[in-house]
Amino acid sequence: MSKKSEIISKLANNYPNFIRKDLIKLIEIIISEMKYSLKRRERVELRDTFTLETRLQKERIGRNPRTNEKVFVKEKYSIIFKSSKMWSKKINDEK
Secondary structure (H helix, E strand, O other), X not given: OOOHHHHHHHHHHHOOXXXXXXXXXXXXXXXXXXXXXXXXXXXXXXXXXXXXXXXXXXXXXXXXXXXXXXXXXXXXXXXXXXXXXXXXXXHHHOO
C-alpha cells in the first residue's frame, strides 16, 4: 500500500494543473470522510477498487499466546477490506 505522500506525489505528477496544497487537502478530506463513515458503521466503496466495512466480532474466550492463559475478549468492531476482482488481478499481474 502506498503512503499518503506517495499518492500526493503521483497525483501532482499526473495532474500538474492542480496546486499541491489543494491535492493534500483533497486527500485529507477523502481519508477523513472514509474514517468517519466507518465510525458510523457505514460501508465505504471505491468502485472497481475495494470496499471497507465494519463487522461486529462477538465476545469470546481467547488465549494469551505467550502464557497460554485464557483471556476474555469483549465484543468489538473490526474493519473488513475486500478488493475487487479486477484490482486483485491487476495487482497480481504486475510482478
